[in-house]
Amino acid sequence: MGKTRGRRSDRSDGTEQKLYLQLPLLEMRVPEPDLIFLTDLPGGLDSKEWIASHTIGFFEHINLMYGTVSEFCTPSTCPDMTGPGNRQYHWIDDKGKKARLSAPQYIDYIMTYAQKSINDDTIFPTKHGLEFPATFESHVKKIHKLLFHVLAHIYHMHFKEVVLLQLHAHLNAVFAHFVEFNLRFHMVEDKELEVLDDLMVALKLTPPKQSG
Amino acid sequence: LGAAVGGSPASDGGVGPMTFSCHTLDKATKAKVTLENYYSNLIAQHQERRQRRQRLEESLREERITEEQKSEKRHQHAVRETEFLRLKRSRLGVDDFEPLKVIGRGAFGEVRLVQKIDTGHVYAMKILRKSAMVEKEQVAHVRAERDVLVEADHPWVVKMFYSFQDAVNLYLIMEFLPGGDMMTLLMKKDTLPEEVTQFYVAETALAIDYIHKLGFIHRDIKPDNLLLDASGHIKLSDFGLCTGLKKSHRTEFYRDLSQVKPSDFSNPMDSKRKAESWKRNRRQLAYSTVGTPDYIAPEVFLQTGYNSSCDWWSLGVIMFEMLIGYPPFCSENPQETYKKIMSWKDTLIFPPEVPISEAAKDTILRFCSDADTRVKNIHDIKALPFFQHGVDWNHIRERPAAISVEVKSIDDTSNFDDFPDVDLKISTAGSLQASNKDWVFINYTFKRFEGLTQRGPILK
Ligand SMILES: Nc1ncnc2c1ncn2[C@@H]1O[C@H](COP(=O)(O)OP(=O)(O)OP(=O)(O)O)[C@@H](O)[C@H]1O
Numbered sequence: 001m002g003k004t005r006g007r008r009s010d011r012s013d014g015t016e017q018k019l020y021l022q023l024p025l026l027e028m029r030v031p032e033p034d035l036i037f038l039t040d041l042p043g044g045l046d047s048k049e050w051i052a053s054h055t056i057g058f059f060e061h062i063n064l065m066y067g068t069v070s071e072f073c074t075p076s077t078c079p080d081m082t083g084p085g086n087r088q089y090h091w092i093d094d095k096g097k098k099a100r101l102s103a104p105q106y107i108d109y110i111m112t113y114a115q116k117s118i119n120d121d122t123i124f125p126t127k128h129g130l131e132f133p134a135t136f137e138s139h140v141k142k143i144h145k146l147l148f149h150v151l152a153h154i155y156h157m158h159f160k161e162v163v164l165l166q167l168h169a170h171l172n173a174v175f176a177h178f179v180e181f182n183l184r185f186h187m188v189e190d191k192e193l194e195v196l197d198d199l200m201v202a203l204k205l206t207p208p209k210q211s212g
Numbered sequence: 213l214g215a216a217v218g219g220s221p222a223s224d225g226g227v228g229p230m231t232f233s234c235h236t237l238d239k240a241t242k243a244k245v246t247l248e249n250y251y252s253n254l255i256a257q258h259q260e261r262r263q264r265r266q267r268l269e270e271s272l273r274e275e276r277i278t279e280e281q282k283s284e285k286r287h288q289h290a291v292r293e294t295e296f297l298r299l300k301r302s303r304l305g306v307d308d309f310e311p312l313k314v315i316g317r318g319a320f321g322e323v324r325l326v327q328k329i330d331t332g333h334v335y336a337m338k339i340l341r342k343s344a345m346v347e348k349e350q351v352a353h354v355r356a357e358r359d360v361l362v363e364a365d366h367p368w369v370v371k372m373f374y375s376f377q378d379a380v381n382l383y384l385i386m387e388f389l390p391g392g393d394m395m396t397l398l399m400k401k402d403t404l405p406e407e408v409t410q411f412y413v414a415e416t417a418l419a420i421d422y423i424h425k426l427g428f429i430h431r432d433i434k435p436d437n438l439l440l441d442a443s444g445h446i447k448l449s450d451f452g453l454c455t456g457l458k459k460s461h462r463t464e465f466y467r468d469l470s471q472v473k474p475s476d477f478s479n480p481m482d483s484k485r486k487a488e489s490w491k492r493n494r495r496q497l498a499y500s501t502v503g504t505p506d507y508i509a510p511e512v513f514l515q516t517g518y519n520s521s522c523d524w525w526s527l528g529v530i531m532f533e534m535l536i537g538y539p540p541f542c543s544e545n546p547q548e549t550y551k552k553i554m555s556w557k558d559t560l561i562f563p564p565e566v567p568i569s570e571a572a573k574d575t576i577l578r579f580c581s582d583a584d585t586r587v588k589n590i591h592d593i594k595a596l597p598f599f600q601h602g603v604d605w606n607h608i609r610e611r612p613a614a615i616s617v618e619v620k621s622i623d624d625t626s627n628f629d630d631f632p633d634v635d636l637k638i639s640t641a642g643s644l645q646a647s648n649k650d651w652v653f654i655n656y657t658f659k660r661f662e663g664l665t666q667r668g669p670i671l672k
Contacts, residue, residue: 030251038254042261044290049297056301057250064243071236126302128295128330164230165240170247 018084020159020168021202028203029173032180039181047185048132052124054181055140059114061174062147066107068165069158078103083152084195103153110146117143144178144187151175152195172203179205261293304376306383309337312623314631316393317499318436320344321381325388325625334622335373338384342377367609368419370439370449389447391440391617392627394530395498398435399491402537406572407602409534411614412438414603415446416527421590423448424520431518433526434507435533436498440627444613483563487537495629505546506539510553511583521586524593528579535568540580556580571597 019025041050066073081089081103090098091106101109117123123139125132154162154171162168179200182188193200200206232240268289272282309326312334316323321339328335374385394412398404404412416438423430430437430448439447481489497504509525511518533539540560541552552559560580562573575598578587587593594605604611617627 029247034251034255038251038258042258042293043265044286044293045297046290046294049294053297053301061243061247061250064239064246068236068240068243071233124301126298128298161230161232165232165236167240167243170244173247173251 018198019163020155020199025159025163025168026202027169027172028176029169030177032176032204035173035177035180039177039184041184048136051140051185051187052132052136055143056118056124058147058174058178058181059111059118059143062150062178063111063114065162065167065171065174066111066150066154068167069154069161070104072158072161073104073107073153075102075104078153078157081106081149081153082156083149084156084198087152087156087195089149089153103157107150107153110150114143114146141187144182145189145192148178148188148192151178155196155199175199176203176205179203264293265289304374306378306381309335309385311337313625313628315625315628317631319500319503322631325623326385327623328385334388335385336388338386340382340384342380342382345382366422368415368422368446368448370447386449388622389439389441389449390619390622390624390627391442391444393440394435394438394446395494396627396629397440397615398533399494402487403566404534406535406569406598408614409531409572410598410602411608412446412534413527413531414599414605415608416448416530417590417593418605418608419446419448420523420527421593424523424589429518429520430523430526431512432507433523433530434504435530438530440613440617442617442619444615444617445609483537483566486542490538490542503546505549505553506542508553509583510556513550513554518583521583521588524579524587528576531572531579532576535572535576536563536566569598571600574598 039054041047079102081091081101083089089106091101091109092098117139121127121130122133123136151174155175159168159171162171175196179193182193183206197206197209201208268286272285275282277285308329310329312325312327314322314324315336318338321341321344324337324339326335326337327333370389371387372384373387374383376383416433419438420430420433433448437449439449441447505513507526507529509518509522512522529539529541541549541556543549543552560577562568575596578585578592578596580586587596593599594603620626
């Protein structure tokens with residue numbers, strides 16, 4: 001559940017008009033059936049290698065997407081790192097200490113962290129014959145969780161800019177790919193994902209939830 | 213600087229006109245191109261992976277081996293596929309290759325012999341300067357090159373392994389063909405005997421036919437692009453980059469012909485002097501961004517359109533050059549050459565002092581003729597008088613080449629010219645600031661499946 005309620009009065013919970021749920025904006029650059037077979041692990045392949053290459057793809061593309069709206073994501077427009085439903089995200093540092101950061105700062109931390117991990121040959125080995133470390137899964141899960149926060153923030157605060165840049169179908173494709181991948185490899189916990197449940201349903205990635 | 217983007221697709225969602233900086237608009241374009249390219253590649257890779265798997269299953273069906281051995285082979289296949297995934301993830305760069313020697317130079321950069329440091333395998337590395345290409349509007353053609361090269365996997369086409377880029381250059385890693393190129397061979401010899409010419413023209417015809425069947429028109433077939441492998445057989449290099457976009461391939465370049473000085477060719481030279489003068493200027497022509505129009509078919513210059521038969525014209529010009537010692541329309545300058553090509557009916561002359569067979573003449577004239585009377589395909593070519601004796605079309609590549617190539621080692625460059633004064637350090641710094649048009653090169657990265665499994669001994 002959301003940790004803190006937002007203070008923004010213009011978006012009182014539940015009643016907000018979500019631009020990203022509007023029908024004409026639900027286009028996707030890549031057809032969903034393609035995304036399904038693209039995420040299935042091909043027979044016999046090493047799943048870590050498969051997860052590694054997808055993780056790098058998600059990092060690069062979410063980074064690219066955020067880059068297109070970063071001009072509009074400043075400490076004054078986004079003093080808090082938020083997602084839909086006024087979800088608030090707090091940065092937790094190495095020592096486990098929580099910090100309140102503005103969205104651009106938080107996202108900068110995420111991207112720096114992800115980039116560093118991906119370039120680290122002891123986590124993502126690139127040399128022939130080198131094994132993935134035992135901690136690979138926990139690293140990758142953390143990266144996915146953090147990247148999901150970025151997606152949530154873009155949809156929550158910057159979807160309008162994305163639409164004006166004619167990038168919504170691309171963003172939806174990245175999101176759908178991320179979700180499809182997650183349905184198979186369970187990278188991100190449901191309680192993280194729930195802020196965009198409505199979009200997953202609208203994009204027909206998951207069936208509508210029965211209970212409210 | 214700002215550009216307004218208005219008229220939103222969702223009218224009542226609170227989306228109003230907004231102003232974006234050029235920087236943001238550039239990033240948006242880059243994001244679009246990158247994502248579209250990523251997903252179309254992902255789909256292509258998925259299909260290729262499936263095909264590789266199918267091919268494996270087919271070959272397993274034919275082999276008489278136990279179930280256990282079959283599952284072992286399936287396992288090995290999966291291991292290779294996994295290695296391939298890792299290869300694609302690996303950040304291949306200039307630093308992974310040790311430069312050994314410069315072996316060629318072209319309009320947009322150079323070609324080097326290099327050795328991959330971890331595997332010891334030797335390759336040819338083609339380096340193209342991005343800035344030069346953006347300037348010369350060559351960019352659309354980079355894509356064409358990437359597409360064909362990834363697909364092409366055939367004895368007639370130079371095999372490509374990797375490509376990558378940095379802020380300054382594009383890099384193509386391809387198989388090293390130690391036999392040198394046809395231009396260098398032609399400059400060493402006065403003329404080629406008819407049997408030798410027959411061999412090279414027949415092989416080049418098969419190579420051209422092959423790319424036509426893939427759906428490509430080369431448009432710039434010339435001796436520089438005919439490479440010789442270790443056994444002296446032809447391979448075609450260079451798709452896309454040179455496809456009719458060099459200055460000398462554009463009509464605008466010739467629009468104002470009034471400034472052209474009448475050249476020395478107005479008082480006709482004998483063929484010997486002509487050949488000498490041609491050979492003297494030839495290498496400079498190959499290195500200039502203007503390029504030489506000598507091999508281009510007349511209809512390619514016209515706006516009226518052309519088809520794959522333009523490549524057969526070029527082959528006719530090459531055949532003439534092999535037998536006579538210079539190409540039929542060669543002149544002191546490209547403008548003059550252009551004029552001669554456009555009036556080829558008067559200028560295509562066989563010099564009496566260099567006698568060649570009637571069959572050879574007739575054949576050249578079936579290559580260099582009006583597009584509608586020209587040969588159309590390999591079938592027409594096989595029927596030409598010049599090929600009636602001595603060509604084993606089906607096995608030509610397996611048989612000894614007309615001139616054998618002497619190669620002492622996998623990194624022997626004795627068939628190449630010397631490029632003595634070059635700095636082997638590749639300048640990637642200097643203009644480190646990537647051009648904001650950088651996204652146009654996004655397509656330019658690929659790695660080839662077999663690239664990984666090729667391993668050779670470490671030299672030195
Ligand atoms: N794979 C290769 N192996 C050996 N030598 C090569 C190879 N590719 C190119 N070369 C040498 O480098 C020379 C220049 O290469 P190439 O023609 O591909 O470049 P270019 O001249 O820049 O292209 P363009 O035709 O667009 O001018 C060739 O004529 C040949 O001598």
